[in-house]
Amino acid sequence: xxxxxxxxxxxxxxxxxxxxxxxxxxxxxxxxxxxxxxxxxxxxxxxxxxxxxxxxxxxxxxxxxxxxxxxxxxxxxxxxxxxxxxxxxxxxxxxxxxxxxxxxxxxxxxxxxxxxxxxxxxxxxxxxxxxxxxxxxxxxxxxxxxxxxxxxxxxxxxxxxxxxxxxxxxxxxxxxxxxxxxxxxxxxxxxxxxxxxxxxxxxxxxxxxxxxxxxxxxxxxxxxxxxxxxxxx
Amino acid sequence: xxxxxxxxxxxxxxxxxxxxxxxxxxxxxxxxxxxxxxxxxxxxxxxxxxxxxxxxxxxxxxxxxxxxxxxxxxxxxxxxxxxxxxxxxxxxxxxxxxxxxxxxxxxxxxxxxxxxxxxxxxxxxxxxxxxxxxxxxxxxxxxxxxxxxxxxxxxxxxxxxxxxxxxxxxxxxxxxxxxxxxxxxxxxxxxxxxxxxxxxxxxxxxxxxxxxxxxxxxxxxxxxxxxxxxxxxxxxxxxxxxxxxxxxxxxxxxxxxxxxxxxxxxxxxxxxxxxxxxxxxxxxxxxxxxxxxxxxxxxxxxxxxxxxxxxxxxxxxxxxxxxxxxxxxxxxxxxxxxxxxxxxxxxxxxxxxxxxxxxxxxxxxxxxxxxxxxxx
Numbered sequence: 337x338x339x340x341x342x343x344x345x346x347x348x349x350x351x352x353x354x355x356x357x358x359x360x361x362x363x364x365x366x367x368x369x370x371x372x373x374x375x376x377x378x379x380x381x382x383x384x385x386x387x388x389x390x391x392x393x394x395x396x397x398x399x400x401x402x403x404x405x406x407x408x409x410x411x412x413x414x415x416x417x418x419x420x421x422x423x424x425x426x427x428x429x430x431x432x433x434x435x436x437x438x439x440x441x442x443x444x445x446x447x448x449x450x451x452x453x454x455x456x457x458x459x460x461x462x463x464x465x466x467x468x469x470x471x472x473x474x475x476x477x478x479x480x481x482x483x484x485x486x487x488x489x490x491x492x493x494x495x496x497x498x499x500x501x502x503x504x505x506x507x508x509x510x511x512x513x514x515x516x517x518x519x520x521x522x523x524x525x526x527x528x529x530x531x532x533x534x535x536x537x538x539x540x541x542x543x544x545x546x547x548x549x550x551x552x553x554x555x556x557x558x559x560x561x562x563x564x565x566x567x568x569x
Numbered sequence: 570x571x572x573x574x575x576x577x578x579x580x581x582x583x584x585x586x587x588x589x590x591x592x593x594x595x596x597x598x599x600x601x602x603x604x605x606x607x608x609x610x611x612x613x614x615x616x617x618x619x620x621x622x623x624x625x626x627x628x629x630x631x632x633x634x635x636x637x638x639x640x641x642x643x644x645x646x647x648x649x650x651x652x653x654x655x656x657x658x659x660x661x662x663x664x665x666x667x668x669x670x671x672x673x674x675x676x677x678x679x680x681x682x683x684x685x686x687x688x689x690x691x692x693x694x695x696x697x698x699x700x701x702x703x704x705x706x707x708x709x710x711x712x713x714x715x716x717x718x719x720x721x722x723x724x725x726x727x728x729x730x731x732x733x734x735x736x737x738x739x740x741x742x743x744x745x746x747x748x749x750x751x752x753x754x755x756x757x758x759x760x761x762x763x764x765x766x767x768x769x770x771x772x773x774x775x776x777x778x779x780x781x782x783x784x785x786x787x788x789x790x791x792x793x794x795x796x797x798x799x800x801x802x803x804x805x806x807x808x809x810x811x812x813x814x815x816x817x818x819x820x821x822x823x824x825x826x827x828x829x830x831x832x833x834x835x836x837x838x839x840x841x842x843x844x845x846x847x848x849x850x851x852x853x854x855x856x857x858x859x860x861x862x863x864x865x866x867x868x869x870x871x872x873x874x875x876x877x878x879x880x881x882x883x884x885x886x887x888x889x890x891x892x893x894x895x896x897x898x899x900x901x902x903x904x905x906x907x908x909x910x911x912x913x914x915x916x917x918x919x920x921x922x923x924x925x926x927x928x929x930x931x932x933x934x935x936x937x938x939x940x941x942x943x944x945x
Contacts, residue, residue, distance in 0.1 A: 422848020433843045
């Protein structure tokens, strides 16, 4: 069924021209189903981050199309793409990128406020998310008063606060030690099962990739391998 | 921390520029009002002249009575003026001799306030007497009680006793000599006529309306604005050039805000990229920075206006030595703070800063979110 395919990528190509032409993504076709928990792996320079930025609507492809929920995003205006990013997509980066002038609660509220939700309502929803990531008692702490793992949890709460249908992680645990990165993985997996959200993670961490439902390996901007995990943990 | 300090300094720079503009505006308004009051006070608000084909106004007593009946008229003075030559010992000067009725003329031009020696009243008590402008008396080297010889072709020569010295603070003090109206009529040999009627009104701004009314009664009249168009021009020109220069100072001060905002855009590019990733559109990012610029400008403007008002009110007035008769004897300028100036300056500064904010705001909105977020 086509409505199960939340992301449909066709002939996607991204070329960077800095004097030399670099094909970061070369004619990629890919479908992702609703609720999938998938990892994109590959050596550095293989184009995995570039591909992720295209899906995340942070960048525009040179050619090809990306359909999110059946809508062609390459034909959208900046305003439409912004709305899509706000409502359908959540981002988790390697660094938390929380705004240092605000506390944890306010940071989580930002996507809701951008969407135009009233402050009082936004506060309620944000507190609920902080509870889900286990940081309800740190709501009024600022970035510099929280540990790396805690900040990343706040960033996850922020990414998920609008209940996006797709959550995108660019090395979400790349900056954390093993213990913290395991618990972050468990949290993401739990949220994936709880809310049936689609998760796409770019990672270097093969042990983490091994725990996902599906692994896509990119080499030189092309899909080299697309394997399904039969028994993901 | 250093950025916060830079922001405060750039806001203060605007505040300083606005403060100077506010204070200067207060002094400009004060000067204009003072100059206007002093100058207009010393001139007849409305002047009635003989009909176009006549040299004199006949039956002037009727005209005076008619004009006195007009609402808003506070003084009417019939005057017979003409040229005369005054001789005293070896000195000789051509003068304008004005024959006046002392009380009537005082009601129009407050001449008694300008008397420095003697009195105008003696013109009507002492026959063949004269009051001289102080510069004129210096040039003739005469003092109170001296006698000058007045003569002119086709006039009846007379010897006049100096009964007063007069200072109006205008260049007229070099040429003007007052006599009684009857004396002037005898001298020029034109009994029962005058050649102008001067009128004072309660509000100089209404001079035009009253002049028009007199005109329609059949007596050719003109207001002080028509007889002295250069007064308003001078004032407008001076305050306009003043405003332009100080407006540019505010524009320059606004560049401080622009450079501060550029720093903010550079330093916060990660956060800006993040906001974009979270769904803030480029337009809304642009709006944030334009508004920030405008608000910083607004804070500076309010601080500056308040400081300017405090300075103006505490200083009160500015006194200086005119060193002559320039500016119609204005030597004290009150600082006049007007609400409309304060509001106009604040709005102007706010708008200038909104416009100045466009450049850094465009820069912020053009950031590539991928580069901004991943860039170190």
